[in-house]
Structures are given as structure tokens and as C-alpha cells.
Amino acid sequence: MTGPAVEARDVSRSYRLDGVSVHALRGVTLRIDQGDYLAIVGPSGSGKSTLMHLLGCLDRPSAGSLLLGGRDVAALTDGELAQLRNQTIGFVFQSFQLLSRTSALDNVALPLVYRGVRRAERRARSAAALAAVGLAHRLGHRPSQLSGGEQQRVAIARALVGDPRVLLADEPTGNLDSQSGADVMDLLGRLNSERGVAVVLVTHDPSIAARARRRIHVRDGLIERDDADTPGDATSAADAPA
Amino acid sequence: MKVTEAFRVALDALRANRLRSALTMLGVIIGVAAVVILVAIGNGAKREVEAQVEGLGSNIIIVVPGKFEFGSAPSVSRLTLADVDLLGRVVGDRRRVAVTIASGETVSVGSRKVFATVNGVNENVPNVFDRAVARGEYLTGTDVDTRRRVAVLGSSVARDVFGDVDPLGRQVSIAGVRFRVIGVFVRVGSTFGVDRDSEVHIPVTAAQRLFGVDRIDGLAVKAPTADDVEPLQKRLVSALQDKYTGEEFSAVTQTQILGTIGRILGLLTLVLSAIAAISLLVGGVGVSNIMLVSVRERTREIGLRKALGARSRDILLQFLIEAVLLCVVGGLIGIGLGVGSSLLVSAVSPLPAVVAWWSPALAFGVSAAVGIFFGVAPARRAGRLDPVVALRTE
Numbered sequence: 001m002t003g004p005a006v007e008a009r010d011v012s013r014s015y016r017l018d019g020v021s022v023h024a025l026r027g028v029t030l031r032i033d034q035g036d037y038l039a040i041v042g043p044s045g046s047g048k049s050t051l052m053h054l055l056g057c058l059d060r061p062s063a064g065s066l067l068l069g070g071r072d073v074a075a076l077t078d079g080e081l082a083q084l085r086n087q088t089i090g091f092v093f094q095s096f097q098l099l100s101r102t103s104a105l106d107n108v109a110l111p112l113v114y115r116g117v118r119r120a121e122r123r124a125r126s127a128a129a130l131a132a133v134g135l136a137h138r139l140g141h142r143p144s145q146l147s148g149g150e151q152q153r154v155a156i157a158r159a160l161v162g163d164p165r166v167l168l169a170d171e172p173t174g175n176l177d178s179q180s181g182a183d184v185m186d187l188l189g190r191l192n193s194e195r196g197v198a199v200v201l202v203t204h205d206p207s208i209a210a211r212a213r214r215r216i217h218v219r220d221g222l223i224e225r226d227d228a229d230t231p232g233d234a235t236s237a238a239d240a241p242a
Numbered sequence: 243m244k245v246t247e248a249f250r251v252a253l254d255a256l257r258a259n260r261l262r263s264a265l266t267m268l269g270v271i272i273g274v275a276a277v278v279i280l281v282a283i284g285n286g287a288k289r290e291v292e293a294q295v296e297g298l299g300s301n302i303i304i305v306v307p308g309k310f311e312f313g314s315a316p317s318v319s320r321l322t323l324a325d326v327d328l329l330g331r332v333v334g335d336r337r338r339v340a341v342t343i344a345s346g347e348t349v350s351v352g353s354r355k356v357f358a359t360v361n362g363v364n365e366n367v368p369n370v371f372d373r374a375v376a377r378g379e380y381l382t383g384t385d386v387d388t389r390r391r392v393a394v395l396g397s398s399v400a401r402d403v404f405g406d407v408d409p410l411g412r413q414v415s416i417a418g419v420r421f422r423v424i425g426v427f428v429r430v431g432s433t434f435g436v437d438r439d440s441e442v443h444i445p446v447t448a449a450q451r452l453f454g455v456d457r458i459d460g461l462a463v464k465a466p467t468a469d470d471v472e473p474l475q476k477r478l479v480s481a482l483q484d485k486y487t488g489e490e491f492s493a494v495t496q497t498q499i500l501g502t503i504g505r506i507l508g509l510l511t512l513v514l515s516a517i518a519a520i521s522l523l524v525g526g527v528g529v530s531n532i533m534l535v536s537v538r539e540r541t542r543e544i545g546l547r548k549a550l551g552a553r554s555r556d557i558l559l560q561f562l563i564e565a566v567l568l569c570v571v572g573g574l575i576g577i578g579l580g581v582g583s584s585l586l587v588s589a590v591s592p593l594p595a596v597v598a599w600w601s602p603a604l605a606f607g608v609s610a611a612v613g614i615f616f617g618v619a620p621a622r623r624a625g626r627l628d629p630v631v632a633l634r635t636e
């Protein structure tokens with residue numbers, strides 16, 4: 001399946017802070033196709049997270065339009081947006097964002113709860129997702145009983161349990177040691193290549209950005225540069241030393 | 243998200259914070275238990291008094307001087323024994339008219355003393371009131387006419403001054419004057435800890451001399467049938483007012499007494515439950531407070547749930563169910579505690595507590611309503627949280 005999964009057309013996002021407008025994004029046009037592997041890079045405060053939240057429909061643009069699967073999100077109610085998000089987007093956060101008093105299995109099952117999937121099926125699918133990230137033996141563990149790398153893998157399992165078209169990861173390795181980070185990156189790469197999930201990851205680490213096939217450089221709320229590997233480069237970029 | 247799912251999530255959240263949930267519920271538990279207990283006591287008191295008034299007998303009209311009002315001091319009486327004949331003519335049968343003059347006096351046998359209500363009565367008391375003699379006999383017309391010093395004892399008076407000795411035919415001293423015991427009443431028990439068997443009946447004539455008066459306190463008339471009660475009531479009063487011009491008299495029926503008692507105790511119950519309801523309200527505010535804290539504490543969780551596809555109403559529902567669960571579970575425990583305490587109160591204290599069937603239902607309904615009412619604000623706040631802001635919260 002091809003065609004744009006998410007498309008941002010000249011989107012801006014500004015916040016009002018004590019009466020002053022903060023322009024986090026100032027007109028970004030970006031198209032993410034099915035199966036893309038893309039890194040958003042840029043200095044801190046440049047608007048990477050804001051852009052990712054918009055791409056993930058967690059937030060609405062102040063101006064410009066955002067299309068998800070061809071539908072303009074501006075026309076959707078908050079409830080419809082939540083549903084669309086649930087069905088098409090998977091999130092991975094820097095700080096994992098797992099529910100602390102909940103088992104790995106139930107954490108992973110959370111998106112399915114809001115999709116109305118029955119409990120038995122939820123558990124089966126969540127167990128499968130955990131197995132896919134190599135945590136089949138950790139179903140009943142709580143986040144506090146898991147290492148950082150394992151926690152992030154649980155978060156990835158949660159992001160992919162609903163078969164999203166786009167997986168958005170905001171600094172997914174930011175809180176991990178280099179080995180765990182490498183494992184997580186391998187996992188994301190595999191999801192992209194084996195399942196065709198479009199992966200968008202936010203990072204300020206050039207070596208991680210180098211593993212993506214396309215890099216969006218953001219600065220001061222604008223896209224400064226958008227460089228894509230030629231098809232031949234893809235493997236060499238992915239194999240670049242961490 | 244289905245309601246059952248929201249229910250499960252809410253239950254998990256409450257279980258994760260057991261101690262806090264329990265403490266939050268405590269306010270509701272106490273409030274509901276207080277409502278149930280106080281209503282039970284009010285209800286029990288009402289039933290007890292009603293049973294007592296009904297137990298007096300049927301179709302009784304009490305005639306007293308002055309205006310009959312609960313709590314007001316009895317008026318100075320101008321009624322005399324002659325009025326028995328007057329009212330007897332109104333009813334058409336003198337035997338249907340009883341008199342009373344009462345005073346608290348010391349009753350003693352040797353060194354054994356007891357303080358009891360001494361009633362000066364005529365021989366018609368058994369015709370009017372359901373007051374049975376267990377042993378011996380009641381006093382007669384001759385006893386009254388000849389001012390004979392005979393006495394019928396209430397069961398506790400008999401027990402207190404005679405112990406195991408058979409009192410019949412023996413002498414008893416009432417206010418220092420010797421009387422002969424001719425009968426002992428059947429035991430009737432106590433109300434609100436007041437012993438109703440601590441009573442002595444003596445001829446009204448003997449009582450007047452003993453107390454140094456020539457009046458009587460009041461009369462009691464038994465109407466032949468229930469239908470006669472109302473017309474008779476008016477005729478009795480007008481007969482007395484014809485005789486004592488310018489004086490006021492009251493004739494009250496059992497139904498009126500019951501109505502008055504019902505109103506007084508109903509009001510008392512209402513006031514008590516209103517006080518208890520305030521504690522329930524305070525409990526509700528506690529729930530609201532804790533829910534607000536909980537929403538703040540779980541801001542990130544809410545943001546995450548929203549990011550993963552929860553709609554505002556899913557979050558709202560989850561927190562509302564949490565609040566309602568706290569109140570309803572607290573309410574159920576409160577009902578259990580209230581019913582249990584009511585049973586305990588009626589078992590070990592003189593207060594008769596009878597749980598009204600509607601009070602647990604009401605308490606349950608109110609606690610659920612409290613949950614919804616006080617849960618809505620925190621739940622709405624949770625539902626409205628912006629996921630991005632919520633996720634950024636540390």
C-alpha cells in the first residue's frame with residue numbers, strides 16, 4: 001500500500017504564554033508515505049515534539065491543514081480524532097509512559113481497550129506483540145520490574161499492538177544506555193522493513209538519525225533541510241556505526 | 243470504551259490506592275451509618291410510643307382541664323369526682339368513666355423503699371384501659387366510696403419492696419400511710435428506659451386525702467364504638483364547659499395523641515437525619531477533594547490514555563465511576579454498619595432502634611448521588627485535559 005499516511009500542509013502551531021505568542025512551528029509542509037522511515041532532527045526547542053504531536057493528531061495546528069489517511073483532521077471532532085489516532089498511530093515516548101501499577105500485558109493492551117476489543121482477544125494480541133519485541137517471558141512484570149530497555153520495548157509493543165500505519169517515536173532512546181538504545185533501534189528498523197509501518201522518530205543523535213532513510217532538519221519551527229537517501233544508500237546508512 | 247471496561251479500570255485504580263480509598267470512603271461510611279442509625283432510633287421511638295398508646299386500649303378519650311398541648315404545663319384543675327357522674331350521663335354509662343390523680347411517692351415495706359407513681363383512681367379503670375391484674379383483684383366501687391386504704395401494685399414495685407414474698411394481703415407504706423395490697427398488675431415492660439411497672443393504684447378518695455387535695459387531674463372515657471369517639475369528644479367538652487362557665491377543657495383521642503407524637507418524633511427524626519446528612523455531605527466533599535488530587539496525580543496517565551485513543555468521555559466516565567464506586571461501596575459499608583449498630587443499640591440500650599426499610603435505600607441513593615455530584619467536577623477536569631500538556635507534565 002502506498003500513498004501519504006500523514007500529510008502536513010503549511011502547518012503552524014503557536015502557544016500563548018502570559019499574553020505572548022510562542023511560535024513553535026511556523027509553516028511546515030511534510031508528507032509521510034506508507035513505509036517511510038524518517039528522522040526529525042534539530043536542536044532542543046526547535047519544534048520537533050510539537051511537530052510530532054501534530055503528526056500524531058494529539059494536537060491541532062493553529063494554521064494550515066493536517067491530513068491523516070487523506071482526511072483533514074480539522075473536520076473531525078475530538079472523539080473522532082481519538083478514534084482515528086487509536087487506529088492509525090502508534091506512539092513511543094522518551095520517558096516510556098507506562099502505567100506503573102499495571103502489568104506489561106495490560107499496558108500493551110491499553111490501545112485495544114479504547115478500540116472496544118474484547119478482553120480475551122486483547123490479551124492474545126498483546127501477548128503476541130510482546131513476543132514480537134522479545135518479551136514473551138515478561139508478560140506479568142510491572143514496569144518497575146523491568147530494565148529501561150525492556151520498558152521501552154513494552155512501549156513499542158503497545159505502539160504496534162493496534163497495527164498502526166505510522167509509528168511516532170519521540171527520542172525513543174533518550175533515556176536508554178547505548179546497548180538498549182541499539183536494540184530499540186533495531187526493533188524499530190525491523191518493524192519498518194518487515195511490517196511496512198511508517199516510522200517517524202525524533203532525535204538529536206546524528207548516528208540514530210543516520211539509520212533513517214530520510215532526515216528532516218528542523219530549526220526555529222521551520223524545516224531547514226529534508227535529505228533523503230538515494231535507494232542505494234539506504235543499507236549503508238542503516239549499517240553506519242552507532 | 244464500554245462501561246464495564248471503565249468500571250474495571252476504576253476498580254483497579256481504587257485498589258492500587260487501598261488506604262486512600264478506604265480513608266476517603268470513611269466520610270461516606272460514617273455519614274450513611276449515622277443516617278441509618280438515627281432514622282432507626284427515631285423510627286423505633288415512634289413505633290414504641292405508638293404501641294404504648296395503642297396498648298392502652300381502644301376508643302379512649304382523655305379529658306383534661308385547659309388546652310391540651312404537648313410540653314405545656316398542665317392547667318390547674320377544677321375537675322372533681324362529681325364530674326364522673328356528669329360525664330357518665332353524657333356517655334350513658336357511668337362505668338365507662340375513669341378518673342386519675344397522680345403523684346410520685348415513696349412506697350416502702352420495712353427498710354425496702356422504692357419511688358413510684360401513685361395513681362388515685364376509681365373502679366372503672368379496667369373498663370377503660372387494657373390494664374390486667376395478674377394476681378389478686380382490682381379495687382372496687384366500695385373501696386373508692388369508703389376511702390379504703392388498699393393498693394394494686396405494678397410488678398416492679400411489688401418485686402422491689404416484697405422481693406420473693408407474696409405481697410397479696412400484706413401491708414405496704416405509701417407516703418408514710420399503710421395500705422393493704424389487694425392485687426399486682428401484669429408486667430408491661432419499659433419504654434425508653436422508663437419502667438412502666440413502677441406504678442401503684444389506690445382509691446382516688448384515699449389519694450385525695452393522702453395528697454391533701456380535693457380535685458382530680460383528669461378523666462378517661464371509653465366510647466362504646468370507634469364511631470362514637472368523635473361526637474362524644476365534643477359532647478364531653480361542652481358538658482364540662484356548661485358546668486364550669488368560662489373554663490376551657492380538652493378531650494383528646496388516641497388518634498390525636500398518636501398524630502401529635504408522630505409529628506414530634508417525625509420532626510425529631512428529620513432533624514437528626516439532617517444533621518447526619520451534613521456529615522454525608524462532608525464525606526462527599528472529601529470524595530471530591532480526593533478525586534481532584536487523584537486527577538492531578540494521574541495527569542500523565544490521563545494524557546497517555548488520550549494519546550492511545552481514549553475520548554474525553556472515556557476519561558470522564560472512568561473518574562466518575564471511581565467517585566461513584568467510592569461512595570457506593572462506602573454507602574454499602576455504612577448501611578451494614580448502621581443496621582448492625584441499630585441492632586446493637588436496641589439490644590443493649592433502652593433506645594428502641596428499628597431500621598426503617600426505606601432508610602438504607604435512601605442512604606444508598608444519596609451516597610450514589612453524592613458520588614455523581616461530587617465526582618462530576620474532578621471527572622470533567624480529567625476529561626478535558628489536553629493530552630499534549632498532560633504528557634509533558636512531570
Ligand SMILES: Nc1ncnc2c1ncn2[C@@H]1O[C@H](COP(=O)(O)OP(=O)(O)O)[C@@H](O)[C@H]1O
Pocket residue numbers: 015016017022023024042043044045046047048049050051631
Ligand atoms: N504548551 C506549551 N506552551 C508554551 N510553549 C510551548 C508549549 N509546548 C512547547 N512550547 C514551546 O515551543 C517550542 C518548541 O517546543 P518543542 O516542540 O517541545 O521542541 P523540541 O521538541 O524540539 O525540543 C519551545 O520553545 C517550547 O518552549
Ligand SMILES: [Mg+2]
Pocket residue numbers: 048049050
Ligand atoms: Mg522534544
